[in-house]
Amino acid sequence: MLAVLLGAALTTLAACGDGTGGSGPDGAPAPRTSAAVSSGPAGTSPSAGPAGTPGSGGPSGSVGAEGPAAAPSTWTTREVRAEHQVTPPARLVALRAARNMQGGAAYNRLVLEFAGGLPGYTAGYVDQVFRPGSGAPLPLRGPVTFEIVVTPAVAHGDAGESTLTTPQFGGELSGPISYALAGDYEGYVHIGVGLGSRVGFRVVELRDPARLAIDFAG
Numbered sequence: 001m002l003a004v005l006l007g008a009a010l011t012t013l014a015a016c017g018d019g020t021g022g023s024g025p026d027g028a029p030a031p032r033t034s035a036a037v038s039s040g041p042a043g044t045s046p047s048a049g050p051a052g053t054p055g056s057g058g059p060s061g062s063v064g065a066e067g068p069a070a071a072p073s074t075w076t077t078r079e080v081r082a083e084h085q086v087t088p089p090a091r092l093v094a095l096r097a098a099r100n101m102q103g104g105a106a107y108n109r110l111v112l113e114f115a116g117g118l119p120g121y122t123a124g125y126v127d128q129v130f131r132p133g134s135g136a137p138l139p140l141r142g143p144v145t146f147e148i149v150v151t152p153a154v155a156h157g158d159a160g161e162s163t164l165t166t167p168q169f170g171g172e173l174s175g176p177i178s179y180a181l182a183g184d185y186e187g188y189v190h191i192g193v194g195l196g197s198r199v200g201f202r203v204v205e206l207r208d209p210a211r212l213a214i215d216f217a218g
Contacts, residue, residue, distance in 0.1 A: 070205040075217065079124030080203050086117040089152035090210065091163045092189050097170055097179060100215075108177050108216045110193060111206075112150065115163070118210040119153040119189075123203055129192030132185035141171060141178035142194030146201070148214060150191075155184040177216065 073080050094113035099106065126147045129138040157163055164181070171178030171194070182190035195216065204213040 070207075072202045072204040072215070075200040075202050077125065077198060077200055079122060080201075081120075081122045082203070082205075083120040084118050086119050086152055088116065089154050089187055090114040090116045090119040090150070091157075092150070092153060092155040092181075092184070093163055094166045095164065095168065095170065095179065095181065095191070096166055097177065106218065108218070110148075110177070110179055110191075110214045110216070112148065112191065112212045112214075114150075114153065114210045114212075116210075118205060118207070118212065119150045121148060121150045121203070121212055123148045123201070123214055125198060129182050129190065132183045132188060132190050134183075138180060138182045138190075138192045140180060140192050140194030142196050144195040144198050146193035146195060146216075147182075148191040148193070148212075150189045150212065152187045153184065153189045154187065155181060155189050 091114060092112060093115050094111070096113075097108060097110045100109050101107075124147065126145055129140065129145055129147045130136065131138055155163055162168070169178070169180035177196075178194040180192050182192050184190070193214075193216075197218075200217040202215050204215065205211075206213055
């Protein structure tokens, strides 16, 4: 009888002890580290973003709060890159933005949603965003310009029609922030963002559905 009781106790402890089924913020699965994400050269300070860095999801109802996420990149003002292979190219289906707050820290979140997987990306400050193909400058509100380029990705269907279910441009959030689809060309989709100042940002990869969230401090 003693052996039976001891065996039952050990089985119970083993079932509770590894913590792999734990939850992250807002009840979402715990974040998974994405080794492909780079926050620029070593020495980048995380203090560029809000104090008490927000989690991968915002409060209930905030943009991009649902679904599991990879660990966000460090708050930075330097270019961030990651590579993901998607076959066929992912299709951009939505662009949206909202003001979020978590743990007393406020930030603006821009979300790119995809069908067919999450493509690679480059995100960072630039002097000007140009429309791919034509080379024409993209008009944006705000004195500071930011660009997101995703690949392999398209924003059109087989007949050339737009795959977006949301408007191709938007704003204003506090900052101010404006954003617009610059275009897609040869497997690259370009998004321009206008900001009121050069602030810290971070990139968060979200799944189910596949989304790329860019958070801007302030």
